[in-house]
Amino acid sequence: MKTFCRGILSTPKLQKISYEGMEVENKGNDLNKAIQGLYKKKNQDISLDLKLLTLKDVNSTKICYNRHPTSFYQNLTHLILWKCGNIKYVFPSSIAKSLHQLQQLKIQNCKVLEEIVAKEGASAVVDFVFPNITLLKLEDLPKLTVFYPGIYTLEMPKLKELEVRYCTKYLSFTENNAETECATLDPKSIFLNNVINFNLEVFKLYDGVTNICWQSQFETLRIDKDTSTNIPLRLLQRFENVRELRLVSNQYKDIKSPYDLLNLEDLYVYFHNRLTSLVPFLVFSQNLKVLTVSSCNRLMKLITPLVAKSLVQLRELSISSCEMLTEIVEIEGDATNTGIAFDNLSKLSLKHLESLTCFCSRNYSINFPSLEEVIINECPNMKTFSQGTLSTPKLHNVKYHWKWVDTGENNLNTIIQQKHKNEVGSFWKKMTLSGRDIMTILQGEFQENFVEIETLQLIKDDYAYIPIHIFKKFINLEKLILKVSSYEEIFSNKEGEEHVETLSKLKDLILQGLSNLNCIWKQNFQFKSILQNLHSLNVTYCDSLMTLLPPSSTFKSLTILxxxxxxxxxNLMTSSTAKSLIVQSYGKDFHPHGSKLHTRMMSLPSLTKSVQHGQQIGAKRLQYIVSRLEVEIDVIFLTGGYNVIQ
Incomplete structure (x- = not known):
């Protein structure tokens, strides 16, 4: 197209003209002259010093670089592609190798773009060097799979900002099949396998779920919603100078580092429901000053004596909302060293820790020479701070359950013991026993009966099952909570029949954090009616439990599961158990609407597979919401037929 028309032309409001990927302003209100100039510019051998090229809403399938010699583009500093709906690549390799002055490359919202650089011929290894590029931004490129489809090397020594968003095929947040090995964040393109600047000022990756952000100004690395089993080690290696690491809502089972993070000072770990231990990571963080852990409900091990020895610079320790954490310093086996020192710790905060019984349960001497502030809020089962000698020479005030307490002549142990005793007295129908307390009752040291207790909580019991006869002192027990204990089964045949009736009034049973639990009772258990009056059963974090409700069990009163x-x-239950839920509620001629069992389920990956294979509980209305991580069943109406799981 050489001109627009031969006659008189008037376009008083026309401001811009886009012609074959080139944009100009309509100066002089002469569209014919503008198009003639653009045609001449396109077809002549131009030696124009082109520095900025912006292509927007281009409908062609490729950019016609061959209209000009390669030298035409050698001074290009900025290249922007936006909403080019049919373009499949940005430039051929011959053009890419000439862009030595390129400083910024932005490609956004190009829906069919498959590669950045297209392959030309059957070349072996192609070397791409962008010596001056400082910014690379790729956004909303759903078809992008590779930077270059062949074998290549890449160098961007001056790159300062790298941002990749909504390029789901380009980013590969992969998890190693062997969960014992470390998963890697492995974008297939340029980010970890090629030579780019290690001193990036801004680094952002977002695939629609996982979000990774590095800010050099604050030396902060944040990783959100990573579905890998382990933290991406190669990412940590690239940002080894990280000062602050924030981990939020990831699926890591543990966090470890094979090398020292010498610059790491602040570590924040939030909302990690699969995380069980921080020990492997903290051992390599000897310069850590601030440690904050919150809402890690599977976390059972935080600090060991070895970790405490390495955390010589720790100033602040804050732990909150970790349901399974029973103590802060855990000592396993027969440790030879009997002393722990936190030389620089000045602030300790423990909040909303339902299972916490103490800071350390062993008879260790603990020294806090710099400790000035202690906050303990909503830790209802914390009866004392430690069992051994405690030294806190600079501690004068303790904030206990939102109120400041002057220590005076009392040490931290005395304060917590007194406050806990006062609070327990105000909840006289509820009692919590830890392993040491349970042993005392079993040995007969308590002669009194606890007839007023309606709720009993057992924490950190080392027995393989519950000795039922312990409940003969709790004849009015209605609610039993079992947490973070070593039970392999709840009830055993080793108990005598005379103790079975002790749980006749039990209505609510809560099992939480019983990692060794295989069953509530075994098939040969003789007293299957022991829970016949149970109304609700709540089970969380019991990973070894394969079938919830035992076979041939009587749960005729169960309404909440x-x-x-x-x-x-x-499996949720066996067929015989399902029958008991129906027949024993209504008899053989049960009501046509059936019994109503309110069921709530979440994060049951193995059960999800059973449901997807078509096995289901016979139901009038059974609503499944199934995803990789969650199964939720709102209400099960048990009616005719017993086609149940298992």
């Missing part, structure tokens, strides 16, 4: 975060759960 909640199961969450049990990775090994395969």
């Amino acid at each position: 909640a199961v969450k975060h049990c990775n090994g759960m395969q």
